[in-house]
Amino acid sequence: MNDIQIKKILQSIKTIAVVGMSEEASKPSHEIPQYLRAHGYKIIPVHPRASTIDGLGAYPDLISIPEKIDAVQIFRPAAETPQIVEQAILIDAQVVWMQEGIVNHDAARRAQQAGVQVVMDRCMRVEHIRLIGA
Numbered sequence: 001m002n003d004i005q006i007k008k009i010l011q012s013i014k015t016i017a018v019v020g021m022s023e024e025a026s027k028p029s030h031e032i033p034q035y036l037r038a039h040g041y042k043i044i045p046v047h048p049r050a051s052t053i054d055g056l057g058a059y060p061d062l063i064s065i066p067e068k069i070d071a072v073q074i075f076r077p078a079a080e081t082p083q084i085v086e087q088a089i090l091i092d093a094q095v096v097w098m099q100e101g102i103v104n105h106d107a108a109r110r111a112q113q114a115g116v117q118v119v120m121d122r123c124m125r126v127e128h129i130r131l132i133g134a
Helices: 003-012 028-038 078-090 105-113 124-131
Strands: 015-019 042-046 071-074 095-098 117-120
Touching: 003 117, 003 124, 015 028, 028 042, 028 124, 071 078, 078 095, 078 105, 095 105, 105 117
Parallel strands: 015 042, 015 071, 071 095, 095 117
Antiparallel strands: none
């Protein structure tokens, strides 16, 4: 995925489901969604044990979210990405974004075969700052 494609994704998505969003404010999986929210994205936390995170209603999985999701941001171990990708395909997400340090080529291939764009091993905040501006 090149810079032009990533910038286009960041400009076109509006609603981001954050799988693995943390309740702990000091963790990147909390700070990064907070940054994105402050920059106009609608954030929907996905966490199996939380009902709210940062004042936002949280859902146990992607399938439970009652609205259209543009992008699925993943803050879970690479081994969990295949199941997340399958749910992203089922809800017709446009993009699966595996945060920096998360790499699963099989899951990425599966998403791409289903017509879902994939950004892998990149930080959405870093790319937003770099390509769009803080």
